[in-house]
Amino acid sequence: xxxxxxxxxxxxxxxxxxxxxxxxxxxxxxxxxxxxxxxxxxxxxxxxxxxxxxxxxxxxxxxxxxxxxxxxxxxxxxxxxxxxxxxxxxxxxxxxxxxxxxxxxxxxxxxxxxxxxxxxxxxxxxxxxxxxxxxxxxxxxxxxxxxxxxxxxxxxxxxxxxxxxxxxxxxxxxxxxxxxxxxxxxxxxxxxxxxxxxxxxxxxxxxxxxxxxxxxxxxxxxxxxxxxxxxxxxxxxxxxxxxxxxxxxxxxxxxxxxxxxxxxxxxxxxxxxxxxxxxxxxxxxxxxxxxxxxxxx
Numbered sequence: 001x002x003x004x005x006x007x008x009x010x011x012x013x014x015x016x017x018x019x020x021x022x023x024x025x026x027x028x029x030x031x032x033x034x035x036x037x038x039x040x041x042x043x044x045x046x047x048x049x050x051x052x053x054x055x056x057x058x059x060x061x062x063x064x065x066x067x068x069x070x071x072x073x074x075x076x077x078x079x080x081x082x083x084x085x086x087x088x089x090x091x092x093x094x095x096x097x098x099x100x101x102x103x104x105x106x107x108x109x110x111x112x113x114x115x116x117x118x119x120x121x122x123x124x125x126x127x128x129x130x131x132x133x134x135x136x137x138x139x140x141x142x143x144x145x146x147x148x149x150x151x152x153x154x155x156x157x158x159x160x161x162x163x164x165x166x167x168x169x170x171x172x173x174x175x176x177x178x179x180x181x182x183x184x185x186x187x188x189x190x191x192x193x194x195x196x197x198x199x200x201x202x203x204x205x206x207x208x209x210x211x212x213x214x215x216x217x218x219x220x221x222x223x224x225x226x227x228x229x230x231x232x233x234x235x236x237x238x239x240x241x242x243x244x245x246x247x248x249x250x251x252x253x254x255x256x257x258x259x260x261x262x263x264x265x266x267x268x269x270x271x272x273x274x275x276x277x278x279x280x281x282x283x284x285x286x287x288x289x290x291x292x293x294x295x296x297x
Contacts, residue, residue: 003075005039006068008032009047013065016054091274092121096132096144098199098263100220105161105285106145112281120274128198136266143267143275147200149207149259152266159279160264161286162240166204167251169193169228169235169242174250176234181253187212191233193224201261205236208257225249 011021012032022032040047047061057065093113097106114122125141132144137156145161152158168182176182187209194214195202202214216233218224221241228235229248238261242251265282267275 001039001042003072005035006071008035009039009061010065010068010072012036012048012055013057013061016056018055091272092123093143093274093278094123094125094141095278096125096127096135096141096146098129098132098144098146099126101126101145103145103263106282109278109282109285112285113278116281117274117277128196129200130198130203133266136268139268142271143265143278145263146266147203147261147263148266149200149204149261155269157267157269157271158262158264159267159283160262162264163260163262164239165253166201166236166257166259166261167239167242168254169225169237170250170252171229171231171248172250174234176252177250179252181255182234183255184210184212184257187234187254191215192236193218193227193233194236195219195221195224200263201236201238204259204261205254205257207259208254210256 007025008021008027011024012018015021015024018033018036019029022029025032036047043060043064045060046058047064048055049058095110097103110122110124113120125135127135129146129148132141132146133148133152133156135141136144137153148158168176168187170176170182176186188211192212192214193216194205196217196219197203197206205214214236216227218227221237224235224237225242225245225248227233235249236254237251239251242249265279267279271279
């Protein structure tokens with residue numbers, strides 16, 4: 001007994017006619033008749049009453065039909081499961097990352113994915129965080145590591161890696177360095193140095209900064225810190241980025257700026273198996289290398 005015989009049996013039972021059933025399953029009437037006879041010999045019972053042009057199920061045929069349909073459905077489930085895996089093995093994965101990204105666990109996850117699924121076409125694109133989210137929404141990217149603040153648009157799923165406060169970046173010896181926090185009034189009288197619009201840290205600051213405006217923009221956190229060290233203003237970054245450079249700058253929470261800056265993976269809520277496979281590896285990489293993560297954009 002094989003699946004082809006069961007398929008032919010179900011087709012004849014459905015159409016009550018060998019000729020139309022043969023057309024349904026793309027074979028010939030003599031072949032389908034021969035296959036059904038072989039199945040009947042193996043089962044030791046007639047499945048059809050062949051009197052007249054139309055055929056009818058015998059009692060044995062009626063008993064066998066539900067089980068035959070279940071067997072075909074189970075075989076289709078197996079085929080579908082393999083097809084889902086093959087999408088990972090032979091699909092494409094378009095990944096985005098925030099401009100100037102140096103997050104090592106991301107690179108580790110990409111390397112593990114390439115090793116585990118060498119048949120996948122893998123692409124990597126840098127862009128501002130807000131553009132990355134837009135490209136994920138439009139389906140141009142499958143998944144992206146981006147910075148953001150607040151809620152993401154409907155239909156976008158997130159795997160947050162880190163959420164932390166936005167702080168004022170102050171050089172040692174600055175008048176504000178002696179304070180545990182700074183106010184928006186303090187920043188109103190200062191030159192504010194920050195990342196460009198579209199960065200998650202910038203978005204978190206802008207949502208609570210009122211009339212305080214970023215005067216100088218730098219493309220990377222390191223550039224913001226260097227401008228602060230050179231005396232050009234007070235920077236706006238996230239806590240961990242400042243902690244990494246505690247030898248030259250201090251971070252002070254800003255009263256009134258309550259939104260957290262987030263860094264995480266964003267993807268469509270209906271992500272396919274390639275994205276899920278990559279995110280599984282990313283969770284492991286970031287779990288093992290969390291100390292190397294900063295909210296970079």
